[in-house]
Amino acid sequence: MSDSNTKRTAATKRAKNARLHELLRDEKAFAEAISRFGTAEMILAGQTLEAEAEIKAVMERHAAKMERTRLEKEELFDAIEDYARRHRKMLFKSDAKATTINGHEIAFRTGNPTVTTAKGTTQKAVLIALLEHDNADWADQFVRWKESLDKESILGQWNAETGTWKTEGEGLADLGVEIEQVERFHLKTARALGDAVTTSGGASAVA
Secondary structure (H helix, E strand, O other): OOHHHHHHHHHHHHHHHHHHHHOOOOOHHHHHHHHHHHHHHHHHHHHHHHHHHHHHHHHHHHHHHHHHHHOOOOOOOOHHHHHHHOHHHHOOOOOOOOEEOEEEEEEEEOOOOOOOOOOOOOOHHHHHHHHHOOOOOOHHHHHOOOOOOOOOHHOOOOOOOOEOOOHHHHHHHHHHHOOOEEEEEEEEHHHHHHHHOOOEEEEEEEE
């Protein structure tokens, strides 16, 4: 990030904090804001249900004719492809794979090569065969080895209570490994307490 972008981001953050500080000046305003938040949550839930009901009604009203059109389109495509394959030499000049009819293009496109397995064979079986092949180089050449951090083992070397590394994991920090624990702020409205809906935000801390 450039210096100018960093300055703009910092200025935006300061402006936001100033607005938040101005919005809630004292404990009374703080308590009222929580109540307003709960009201806004209920209003939004109602608005969402209303919108979803309207969308559902519109979709149901058009569903039948949309399905008829979809089936017609699907059948026409299959018929056009069948005809094009049966009359390929007549429709396509020489070795051409595309032609235009009534302003519409029809074409045969060759996809990229893909690896698959023969009928009756699975990728797992091929993988095992490559790993056990007499030519040991085949495993390195044709098998993709995924290297990744064993995060569970790393976390096993971290003492969450003290926020320090255990003896065997002390050198991990020197390699650039960090343990991050996130503290989130939760606001559960009176309504949410009844249906276990929680709204949260967060800030992180890095060890």
